[in-house]
Amino acid sequence: MVEFAYNNTVHSLTHQTPFFANHGLHLEFDIQGVHKVVNLVVKDQTMWLVDIRAQLVFNLEEVQR
Secondary structure (H helix, E strand, C coil), rough: HHHHHHCCCCCCCCCCCHHHHCCCCCCCCCCHHHHHHHCHHHHHHHHHHHHHHHHHHHHHHHHHH
């Protein structure tokens, strides 16, 4: 997850994400299907990951400022 966040963050020197600079396209991450999960354990773990990702994005934005 951290690697994804790093590779999807615009770098101050290149003004591009590392992934775009290397591959010419942007990564996509979408977990909208979380609400369709019937297994409550999987749903809890997925929501935990969503929360961690949100915190990582927030922290990376703070560092960029």
